[in-house]
Amino acid sequence: MPSKKSIGQILKELGRLNEADIERALEHQRIHGGLFGEALIKLGLIEPDELEWSLANQFDLPFIFPEARAVDPEVAGLVSMEWALRHNALPIMRDGDCLTLVIDSPLNIDAPSELSQQTGCRVELALATTSAIHRVIRAMFWGRRSRHMGLAQTGTVSIERFLELVNPVSGCPWGISGRPERVIGWLGDGDDQQRMRLSGNWRETLDRLFDPPPSEHLEKCGQHTWRARLVPQPMMFDLAAIVTSDAVELSVSADRKDGDADGRFPSEELVSELRQMLNEGVMVIGVEQPEDRWTTRVLTGIAVAMLPVGHRAVYVTSEDAPSDLGLPVISPKTLEDQPDQVRRFAFDVLILEQHESIASVLTNALSLAPVILVGLGEAGGPSQVPEEIDALLSWSGAEAGSGGWGLRLRREQPETQPNGNR
Numbered sequence: 325m326p327s328k329k330s331i332g333q334i335l336k337e338l339g340r341l342n343e344a345d346i347e348r349a350l351e352h353q354r355i356h357g358g359l360f361g362e363a364l365i366k367l368g369l370i371e372p373d374e375l376e377w378s379l380a381n382q383f384d385l386p387f388i389f390p391e392a393r394a395v396d397p398e399v400a401g402l403v404s405m406e407w408a409l410r411h412n413a414l415p416i417m418r419d420g421d422c423l424t425l426v427i428d429s430p431l432n433i434d435a436p437s438e439l440s441q442q443t444g445c446r447v448e449l450a451l452a453t454t455s456a457i458h459r460v461i462r463a464m465f466w467g468r469r470s471r472h473m474g475l476a477q478t479g480t481v482s483i484e485r486f487l488e489l490v491n492p493v494s495g496c497p498w499g500i501s502g503r504p505e506r507v508i509g510w511l512g513d514g515d516d517q518q519r520m521r522l523s524g525n526w527r528e529t530l531d532r533l534f535d536p537p538p539s540e541h542l543e544k545c546g547q548h549t550w551r552a553r554l555v556p557q558p559m560m561f562d563l564a565a566i567v568t569s570d571a572v573e574l575s576v577s578a579d580r581k582d583g584d585a586d587g588r589f590p591s592e593e594l595v596s597e598l599r600q601m602l603n604e605g606v607m608v609i610g611v612e613q614p615e616d617r618w619t620t621r622v623l624t625g626i627a628v629a630m631l632p633v634g635h636r637a638v639y640v641t642s643e644d645a646p647s648d649l650g651l652p653v654i655s656p657k658t659l660e661d662q663p664d665q666v667r668r669f670a671f672d673v674l675i676l677e678q679h680e681s682i683a684s685v686l687t688n689a690l691s692l693a694p695v696i697l698v699g700l701g702e703a704g705g706p707s708q709v710p711e712e713i714d715a716l717l718s719w720s721g722a723e724a725g726s727g728g729w730g731l732r733l734r735r736e737q738p739e740t741q742p743n744g745n746r
Contacts, residue, residue, distance in 0.1 A: 331360055331361050331364075331378050332346045332349070332360065335370065335374070340374060341370070345364075345369050348369070349363040349364045349367060349369065352367055372455075373453045376451055376454075385430060385449050385451045388426060388450045388451070389452065390416060390426050390452050390456055390460045392460050392464055395416045395417070395464055396417055397464065399415045399416060399417060399423065400414055402423075402439070407438075411434065411435035411438075412432070412454055412457050412458070413426065413428070413432060413435040413457070414457060415447075416460075421444075421446060422447075423440075423445045423448070424447075424449075425448070425449055425450070426449075426450045426452050426460075427449055427450075428451070428452060428453065428454040430451065480523040481522060481523070482523055483522050483523070483524040483529045484529065487529070488632050489511060490511055496592050497511075497512065497576065498510060498511045498512070498575075498577075499573065499575040499576055500522070500530075500572070500573075502571060502574075503570070503571055507522045507523075507526060508520070509522045509526075527539055527542060530574075532555070533554065533555060534555065534563070535555050538563060538574065541565055542567055542574070545567050547564075547565070547567075548564065548565045549562070549563070549565075562576075562578075589625055590626065590629075594717070595626075595629045597731055598717070599630055602631075602695065607695050607714060608712055608714045609697055609715050609716075609717060610709055610713040610716045611623060611697060611700060611716075611717045611719075612702060612716060612717070612718040612719060613702065613719040614719070615702070619677070619678065619699065620677065623699050624637075624639065624651060624675060626697060627675055627695075635672040635673060636669075636671050637673040638652045638669070638671045638673075638693075639653045639675045639677070640653075640654055640655070640656055640676045640677060641656075641677035642655055642677075656681075659685060659688040659692065667692050671693045673695040673696065673697060674692060674696050675697045676689060676696065683708070686710050686712055687710075687712070690712060698710070698713060702719070715731065717729060717730075718730045718731075
């Protein structure tokens with residue numbers, strides 16, 4: 325088997341170097357260290373793309389000139405922009421279970437190994453210049469982003485309607501960009517960001533929504549970060565703002581710090597699945613989680629995340645509810661003894677706290693609201709799951725992945741939706 329040619333030999337055969345050039349580069353390498361190819365470039369003997377081509381030849385790899393329009397967006401989306409820039413590598417094509425990964429150095433062994441482990445696919449390599457890969461990465465990720473920079477609709481929406489779309493506790497980042505001529509609300513990040521023109525007094529509305537009110541910071545020029553509670557929910561949010569005399573940028577995201585209830589809150593993907601289930605008639609959802617100081621906050625937060633901002637809920641517990649719950653509270657006994665009194669309020673959702681007789685409490689609740697959220701014991705615990713429950717949202721611990729939550733249907737979707745479903 326013939327031995328692998330050196331970079332110097334390859335370039336000499338092409339007529340790009342002579343023996344004197346090779347000796348100059350070797351001497352530079354001995355004095356300054358680094359790689360032989362780098363020495364050639366620093367001495368001005370070759371161009372960077374000539375070195376890349378020579379490396380491809382040396383390692384028997386195809387040397388390509390990648391263009392964004394020839395890259396499969398779905399394949400490129402297998403990695404994040406951060407991953408691509410960190411490795412200066414991008415998957416560009418799939419053929420069955422084989423991915424083609426373009427890299428700028430055959431010595432880059434981490435990128436193909438990580439991609440193979442992440443996708444379960446074989447990885448074949450192609451070589452390109454560093455600058456060419458950078459251009460493609462930016463075009464694939466930022467180019468898609470630029471297509472979403474326009475407004476979602478030509479008209480305007482009220483700040484109240486925007487907040488319904490945002491659903492603040494869903495975990496999706498959102499914000500407001502204020503200028504003298506217009507106010508833009510944005511939702512999401514990356515390729516999926518939506519933007520829309522807003523009408524109405526957004527500062528006044530947000531002051532009612534958060535405690536402390538954001539205006540305490542938005543009236544002062546400079547950069548500000550603070551935490552605030554969503555009213556009436558006791559959930560905390562991280563807010564950041566850049567304020568000048570005539571412009572405001574506000575960013576809002578759920579606080580996911582360890583030790584806070586939000587650290588045990590389902591991911592946006594699971595919340596979206598829950599919303600879809602509701603649309604398909606799955607109306608009784610059990611929540612399996614440890615009974616601790618976060619139990620109530622997680623139950624109420626899930627209800628807020630699943631349903632539109634205007635929904636009306638009541639909390640059912642035999643214990644003393646937290647003073648800052650922000651919801652009306654009734655006892656399980658009320659459901660049993662005064663069902664008509666509860667029914668007359670036409671609540672959208674009943675939130676049933678963990679109870680030793682949860683099955684009987686649930687039976688009494690079924691005809692009183694279209695959506696019922698049932699607090700259960702820890703997954704795998706001694707308590708039995710009532711058969712009326714359509715779906716289970718189960719906490720398995722943060723180390724379990726997917727935010728620590730799992731979601732599954734317990735029975736076939738009903739052919740007809742429960743009475744009262746909107």
